[in-house]
Amino acid sequence: MTSASARAGAELRPNFLSRYLQAHVREVVFTLGRFYRNLSGALLTCFVIGITLALPAGLHCLVRNVDALGYSWETTLQASLFLKDSTTPEQGRELAHRIKGRPGVADTAYLSREQSLEEFKALSGLGQALDLLDSNPLPAVITVTPIKGIERTALDALVVALGQQPEVEVAKLDRRWLERLYGALALVERLVLVIAGVLSLAVIVIVGNTIRLDIEAKRAEIEVMKLIGATDAFIRRPFLYTGLWYGLVGGAIAWLLVQGMVLALNGPASSLAGLYGSAFRLQGLPLDATAVMFGAGVLLGWLGAWWTVSRRLQEIEPR
Structure with missing residues (x-):
């Protein structure tokens, strides 16, 4: 009797599910x-x-x-290293070469004081006013391009480390707008x-x-x-x-x-x-x-x- 009831219940369960789905x-x-x-x-x-x-x-x-x-835009950010006035062009180029070999750095570009002045004249339109100056007020600059996809903390640490180089006066990464x-x-x-x-x-x-x-x-x-x-x-x-x-x-x-x-x-x-x-x-x-x-x-x-x-x-x- 018990086995017959179990078989009947087993037969009713699929039927109930089928009727439920059909409804x-x-x-x-x-x-x-x-x-x-x-x-x-x-x-x-x-x-x-x-x-x-x-x-x-x-x-x-x-x-x-x-x-x-x-x-x-963040992947195209560049750090600018403003060198001390006492740094010679040879020392600046050597520093740029050393920085390029550091982990996290994709490329570097050295810009001498004279090149910085010419570039500023071309971009600012103040060429005649700058010609009146007795000396060049602009420092040499090394532009550092980090590798793509570098994490924000790693990039900040890289800029801090580069700013501690003896030839560097200021290391700046302008990302405040971002x-x-x-x-x-x-x-x-x-x-x-x-x-x-x-x-x-x-x-x-x-x-x-x-x-x-x-x-x-x-x-x-x-x-x-x-x-x-x-x-x-x-x-x-x-x-x-x-x-x-x-x-x-x-x-x-x-x-x-x-x-x-x-x-x-x-x-x-x-x-x-x-x-x-x-x-x-x-x-x-x-x-x-x-x-x-x-x-x-x-x-x-x-x-x-x-x-x-x-x-x-x-x-x-x-x-």
């Missing part, structure tokens, strides 16, 4: 068909959701592009999170309001279903899948809007970067950010539907 597949197909039949109204809701999701996604895309541009850029990006990233949180609530309200209207249109049908013994979970299921469709299509619209923005701005951005000798191009949303945006749309659509249906079903009772 969900039916709801997916049913809600998709209803979405298609009300395509114009559904797309209006999805378009509002898409715009709401596109704003934080577009800001995130902008931050990532600026961060990538800042990293490309640190300010990174600070501004950190602030914008935090702002994107705040905006995303606020707009997430807006998506939940949008989906919830749409589902509420759908529930009111089917109020009599829901009362009949409750009268014949349908559970709240059974009644709730199609509305939840409808919320999922709203979120999914809204995420797709948001992705199209962000990619369209990138395509529209790519030409002017590339032209501006070309004026500074850079081949930088705007990049769209990467795969991870795209997955997060679609996942957020689906989750928010489901939450909006669940929140509304759970509240409304408590108010609808058969007469």
Whole structure:
């Protein structure tokens, strides 16, 4: 008797799972068909959701592009070693040669005092004024180019070590402007999170309001279903899948809007970067950010539907 009951239970479990999956597949197909039949109204809701999701996604895309541009600038940073006036050109060239062999250094360039003066005249336009000076006020300079991808701490340590050379008066790495850029990006990233949180609530309200209207249109049908013994979970299921469709299509619209923005701005951005000798191009949303945006749309659509249906079903009772 026990073995017969066990076999019966083993046979019922796959059947229950099969029926459960079939019920969900039916709801997916049913809600998709209803979405298609009300395509114009559904797309209006999805378009509002898409715009709401596109704003934080577009800001995130902008931050990532600026961060990538800042990293490309960081890899081109150079340290300037201002030599003492007592250092001869031979000593300066020898020091530049020794520094080039240090770990973390890609290249060096020695600029004598006379070359520094000529370069300053050409760049500043003050050539006639500088000719009135009795002596050359500019020091010799060694420009040090670090290897690409060097870590920030290693670069700082390298500059400190080079500044301790006896021939060096001052070692300078002007990266304050880059640190300010990174600070501004950190602030914008935090702002994107705040905006995303606020707009997430807006998506939940949008989906919830749409589902509420759908529930009111089917109020009599829901009362009949409750009268014949349908559970709240059974009644709730199609509305939840409808919320999922709203979120999914809204995420797709948001992705199209962000990619369209990138395509529209790519030409002017590339032209501006070309004026500074850079081949930088705007990049769209990467795969991870795209997955997060679609996942957020689906989750928010489901939450909006669940929140509304759970509240409304408590108010609808058969007469």
